[in-house]
Amino acid sequence: DTGVSQNPRHKITKRGQNVTFRCDPISEHNRLYWYRQTLGQGPEFLTYFQNEAQLEKSRLLSDRFSAERPKGSFSTLEIQRTEQGDSAMYLCASSLAPGQGSYEQYFGPGTRLTVT
Amino acid sequence: GQQLNQSPQSMFIQEGEDVSMNCTSSSIFNTWLWYKQDPGEGPVLLIALYKAGELTSNGRLTAQFGITRKDSFLNISASIPSDVGIYFCAGQRRETSGSRLTFGEGTQLTVNP
Numbered sequence: 735d736t737g738v739s740q741n742p743r744h745k746i747t748k749r750g751q752n753v754t755f756r757c758d759p760i761s762e763h764n765r766l767y768w769y770r771q772t773l774g775q776g777p778e779f780l781t782y783f784q785n786e787a788q789l790e791k792s793r794l795l796s797d798r799f800s801a802e803r804p805k806g807s808f809s810t811l812e813i814q815r816t817e818q819g820d821s822a823m824y825l826c827a828s829s830l831a832p833g834q835g836s837y838e839q840y841f842g843p844g845t846r847l848t849v850t
Numbered sequence: 851g852q853q854l855n856q857s858p859q860s861m862f863i864q865e866g867e868d869v870s871m872n873c874t875s876s877s878i879f880n881t882w883l884w885y886k887q888d889p890g891e892g893p894v895l896l897i898a899l900y901k902a903g904e905l906t907s908n909g910r911l912t913a914q915f916g917i918t919r920k921d922s923f924l925n926i927s928a929s930i931p932s933d934v935g936i937y938f939c940a941g942q943r944r945e946t947s948g949s950r951l952t953f954g955e956g957t958q959l960t961v962n963p
Contacts, residue, residue: 738892740892765949767949767950767951769951774955774956775955775956776854776856776938776940776953776954776955776956777893777938777951777953778953779950779951779952782949782950790950792950825892825893827892827951829949832944832949836898837944837949838883838895838898839883839895839949839951840895841885841892841893841894841895842892843890843891843892844890844891844892846890
């Protein structure tokens, strides 16, 4: 399977704990995106990488959130001191960069976070 | 926050009927995309549109990129039970916003056999 994969699929944590999610993009894709989706809403952009460089961050990405893509392949999203408002589906997507062919974004299955 | 207005919010139809949903924006997008999402899963890309006025089909699905670049619609013909799900439109401004996608709030489709 060469699609986008995310782990874990589900995470339940207590308020105040730290959590980390992983995303493995489609192998030839050099752009990787993180989105957050709450119930009844469409996904909202958080941040994106081109190779290992983090090029843009949304205002939604508070100081408690950090994302990395150290070798330009997989990425991790960490949330520190989780709050109940962080409960959501965290989606990862990948694409080629503009000029390298079609750059549609393909999504992974998501990580469902529940903060109790 | 969301910038796209997607309608209708929900639709209840009989198997075999055609479906139409649309998406409008107050600003211009260079690309429109349509995704389908099943419960507990990530969005799956259905159709991508790159030029104003473009009409593209994918099986029973047809989508159009509005001439003003501020709207798009999706039609599903001869619906079947597996069409059930949430359909999202997404716009993209390739030059200025790092290719981030801006999503509508979705259209929940229910198909009665």
